[in-house]
Amino acid sequence: MSASLFDVLRAYGTLQPPKGIEKPDVPFAAAHEFLLKHLLLNPHFDDYPPSRQYQIKFWKWAIEWLESLMSDEARGPLIRFCTPPDSLDERMYTHHVELMSEEAIAKGAGSAGPTPSYMTYLWPSGDSASVGRPVYPGCASATLLESRTITEGGTTGLRTWSASLILGQHMLSHPELVKGKRVLELGCGSGFLGVVTGSIHASADEPSLWLTDMNESVLQRCKVNMRLFCNQSHTHPDLNFELLDWSDALSPRKRPALETFFRRARPDLVLGADLAYDPSIIPPLVNILAAALQSGDGGPGPTAYIAVTVRNEETHSDFLRQAKQLLSVEDTHTFTVAENIFTRTAELGQDASQAIRLYKFGRKP
Secondary structure (H helix, E strand, C coil), rough: CHHHHHHHHHHHHHHCCCCCCCCCCCCCHHHHHHHHHHHCHHHHHHHCCCCCCHHHHHHHHHHHHHHHHHHHHHHHCCCCCCCHHHHHHHHHHHHHHHHHHHHHHHHHHHCCCCCCCCEEEEEHHHHHHCCCCCCCEEEEEEEEEECCCCCCCCCCCCCCCCCHHHHHHHHHHHHHCCCCCCEECCCCCCCCHHHHHHHHHCCCCCCCCEEECCCHHHHHHHHHHHCCCCCCCHHCEEEEEEEHHHHHHHCCCCCHHHHHHHHHCCCCCCEECCCCCCHHHHHHHHHHHHHHHHHCCCCCEEEEEEEEECCCHHHHHHHHHHHHHHHEEEEEEEHHHHHCCCCCCCCCCCCCCEEEEEEEEEECC
């Protein structure tokens, strides 16, 4: 099927605003069949649907697009020699009407704000494993229940941010970094990198995966997402979750217990994305990262890959300055936020050209 139609599927799965979706240059029949088969009647989206508010907007856009294609083809110069285009499948109209009715009832009950929604991220399966019923042929996926607001319950950790998408893309491009490795994530959020790691681990021997966060509600959401049956991570043989307070790395009283935890987890690889977002978080972040990388049995020790969204140059520079005091730091890649393969776009309100820097950390020689 045309890649441009796949772009529509990718946009639908990740709740991209319909007005920003480019309409593929395809005949009515191809667009109609694709939307019907891969979106409306896709069992995955029946079990893990985008939010009702989003679907109302999307299916309004899709129906108008299909009606426009049908009208254009009906007026075309070859119409007298060809079979006129079929009408839209009634199930599209019915679905849209039902969504609007349900939303009206919800608003009447006082529920009008953005609600959490399933987000489905797709990528070419390659070396990552797929579940028995893929969302789309030849693709692996990560499905997460996420917040649709910047903050929810006082945390930004209930949604996936661009730095996680970029780091996940790097892992999929270099699966040897992850295969067979004991992986630990700092600030796991809603679980995107955990699901990606799980999909790579599925074909490896004796892996372990530790997902940690400072916020209990975020960690609980991550647990739920990791165990969704549509995610390969739900069969992970050694999946662990830990509430981890980074400030413990700065406390002489609590540091020994922290070091005991890292000796138990014994990570080969430490992951983190969008962690250095505020100057106040940098000292505990750098020290927890140093503690994680000091674990292990001698040798070069674990390696960390941290993706940093450069929102503020001063904060970014301060993070690197403090990190270099304790760790070896290698600047490996620079991306823009819209270069990720999962959405091909930036977060709402984010500049698509904003830089995301990927760093490799290790013990000082």
